[in-house]
Amino acid sequence: MNWDTDIFHKEDVDVELLEESTDLRNLVVYNDDVNTFDHVIETLIKVCKHTAEQAEQCTLLIHYKGKCTVKVGSYEELVGMCTALHDKDLSADIE
Template identity: 35%
Template sequence: MLSIPGGATESETEEEVEEVLQAPWKLILYDDDIHTFDEVIEQLMKATGCGLSKAEELTWKVHNEGKAIVHEGEFEECLRIDSVLKEIQLITEIKG
């Protein structure tokens, strides 16, 4: 076990990193003037696996409020969904 500055061991640091990655992360989708409603709805369904009505609801929220949380969960899952949304250059942000 390595000693990390500050008194933590390597295994303690790895556990902390794992906890952070599993903490509830939020994937935020921002409004833009480029994509149509249909494009955003289709990409949300593809990325998150949600149904048409949920994708429409999220798209309207993004349109009306400027942004919306489209997924909450582990970092890796947010990253996967984010990459699908970015396939069509949607503007997103992951926050922890």
């Protein structure tokens, strides 16, 4: 076993993991005066795979705070969800 090689390999893996974790984005849904609570809840359950409780909590935050991060992930993971939220007439963006 070559200790030097193992140490360098571990450092390379740690750097790769750090780079991946820092590339996380937020999928944010914004409040509007159009959509009902039920519509937003149902959409978050369907599009973001939220539980009913998660969707209800996010919907309340959207209503009272003006926005809520509904999902965290890479841009590639979130872009389809963002488009699906737009298709359901929700205001959303990836930040």
